[in-house]
Amino acid sequence: MNSISVLLVDDHTVVRSGLKALLGTQADIGVVGEAASGEEALEAAQQHAPDVILMDLAMGAGMDGIEAIKQLRQRTPKQAIIVFTTYDSDADIVRAVDAGAMGYLLKDAAPEEIFAAVRGAVQGKSVMSAPVASRLFQQLRNPDEILTPREAELLSLLTEGLSNRDLGKRLFISEATVKTHLAHIYAKLGVETRAAAIATAIRREGMR
Amino acid sequence: MNSISVLLVDDHTVVRSGLKALLGTQADIGVVGEAASGEEALEAAQQHAPDVILMDLAMGAGMDGIEAIKQLRQRTPKQAIIVFTTYDSDADIVRAVDAGAMGYLLKDAAPEEIFAAVRGAVQGKSVMSAPVASRLFQQLRNPDEILTPREAELLSLLTEGLSNRDLGKRLFISEATVKTHLAHIYAKLGVETRAAAIATAIRREGMR
DNA sequence: ATTGGTATCAGCCAAAAGGTGGAGGGACCA
DNA sequence: TGGTCCCTCCACCTTTTGGCTGATACCAAT
Numbered sequence: 342m343n344s345i346s347v348l349l350v351d352d353h354t355v356v357r358s359g360l361k362a363l364l365g366t367q368a369d370i371g372v373v374g375e376a377a378s379g380e381e382a383l384e385a386a387q388q389h390a391p392d393v394i395l396m397d398l399a400m401g402a403g404m405d406g407i408e409a410i411k412q413l414r415q416r417t418p419k420q421a422i423i424v425f426t427t428y429d430s431d432a433d434i435v436r437a438v439d440a441g442a443m444g445y446l447l448k449d450a451a452p453e454e455i456f457a458a459v460r461g462a463v464q465g466k467s468v469m470s471a472p473v474a475s476r477l478f479q480q481l482r483n484p485d486e487i488l489t490p491r492e493a494e495l496l497s498l499l500t501e502g503l504s505n506r507d508l509g510k511r512l513f514i515s516e517a518t519v520k521t522h523l524a525h526i527y528a529k530l531g532v533e534t535r536a537a538a539i540a541t542a543i544r545r546e547g548m549r
Numbered sequence: 550m551n552s553i554s555v556l557l558v559d560d561h562t563v564v565r566s567g568l569k570a571l572l573g574t575q576a577d578i579g580v581v582g583e584a585a586s587g588e589e590a591l592e593a594a595q596q597h598a599p600d601v602i603l604m605d606l607a608m609g610a611g612m613d614g615i616e617a618i619k620q621l622r623q624r625t626p627k628q629a630i631i632v633f634t635t636y637d638s639d640a641d642i643v644r645a646v647d648a649g650a651m652g653y654l655l656k657d658a659a660p661e662e663i664f665a666a667v668r669g670a671v672q673g674k675s676v677m678s679a680p681v682a683s684r685l686f687q688q689l690r691n692p693d694e695i696l697t698p699r700e701a702e703l704l705s706l707l708t709e710g711l712s713n714r715d716l717g718k719r720l721f722i723s724e725a726t727v728k729t730h731l732a733h734i735y736a737k738l739g740v741e742t743r744a745a746a747i748a749t750a751i752r753r754e755g756m757r
Numbered sequence: 758a759t760t761g762g763t764a765t766c767a768g769c770c771a772a773a774a775g776g777t778g779g780a781g782g783g784a785c786c787a
Numbered sequence: 788t789g790g791t792c793c794c795t796c797c798a799c800c801t802t803t804t805g806g807c808t809g810a811t812a813c814c815a816a817t
Binding site: 697698699700722723724725726729730742 | 762763764765766767768773
């Protein structure tokens with residue numbers, strides 16, 4: 342009975358069935374459930390009690406991946422969560438690891454890499470795609486540049502072109518607080534205007 | 550022998566196997582080949598002579614999806630190409646259709662939608678996801694969205710985070726003129742702030 | 758010759774953004 | 788317990804943007 346049970350969380354049907362097909366080729370790994378949203382993931386995690394949860398961060402509507410990770414960690418801390426996503430945004434990596442992710446794979450990872458991550462996760466090993474790892478490493482080296490979770494969140498919304506007022510509404514904070522966060526973000530990114538911050542953020546990877 | 554042969558082009562292994570698994574459930578559809586890049590796609594298209602090519606636009610390295618479509622259309626014009634991608638960037642849609650795509654599906658499309666698109670494509674029908682269709686329609690309605698050379702120049706500098714004053718200096722024009730151009734750009738892009746314009750411009754491709 | 762598009766410039770005004778400095782509460786850790 | 792982040796908020800002030808209205812000039816096509 343040493344089959345590793347896996348729960349897949351992704352809003353794309355094709356990605357789910359792709360992973361299922363891929364993981365199905367491994368005798369020691371079995372997909373026990375699927376979920377298309379953060380909410381569904383919470384339910385499914387309790388129902389199936391999987392060993393590993395493979396989760397996309399970007400979920401169309403409702404709860405986002407980071408929030409889902411946080412809640413999962415609270416409710417069922419024994420389950421290992423591996424982030425499996427397309428983009429390797431700086432902020433996402435930090436936030437995901439912070440929220441309690443065990444691994445971080447990009448969707449173009451080789452099948453072997455995925456298998457290794459799943460097997461490693463149950464043993465408490467943390468596996469990540471090479472580009473992700475290097476980025477995370479870079480961030481740890483100059484901690485001045487790391488945005489706090491809240492700042493990252495703000496920056497991400499910033500790249501959608503929102504005004505300070507809208508940012509405040511979206512995050513349920515005052516415009517004053519938005520300005521404070523922005524000032525910190527500018528300082529950390531080494532820019533002076535929101536325009537430059539957006540340009541930096543989007544080009545600096547990921548954030549598309 | 551009325552099975553529709555399909556070639557899958559996507560740099561993500563999981564997406565390919567997902568599509569394969571999904572399409573495999575349909576008796577009248579068969580996957581005859583896979584490719585992970587534009588170059589591979591050209592080869593595979595000649596080798597397998599598929600009826601339909603399902604292709605992701607965003608391919609990691611090498612030739613991008615749009616270029617691949619163009620070349621495929623030249624070499625094997627009988628094959629129907631369906632774009633199957635995650636992001637519904639305005640520019641991508643227009644460029645893909647322009648390059649000769651028969652359909653445009655988003656990756657979160659329902660399986661039925663995908664089947665319908667494949668079947669429709671061999672009959673010369675063009676199928677697209679609802680959000681894509683509406684966006685395309687919008688674009689056709691205002692062809693005014695084309696920026697003049699000067700405006701494009703300005704927009705490009707804008708994405709570097711310059712202020713109006715700096716833009717003026719850089720282009721040897723007054724700040725007033727900069728503002729005029731910007732107003733025109735905003736109108737054409739359908740945004741109200743420079744922040745949104747930058748976000749749109751950078752994501753809208755090319756400008757990275 | 759008139760029209761249309763592009764590029765250039767002005768002035769005025771309201772709104773938004775950015776800079777400065779300060780402040781309190783909560784979490785975490787030594 | 789004290790220090791250190793992080794998040795939250797406020798007031799005041801300057802600079803920057805954006806919206807509006809209008810103008811001149813060049814060029815090309817009708």
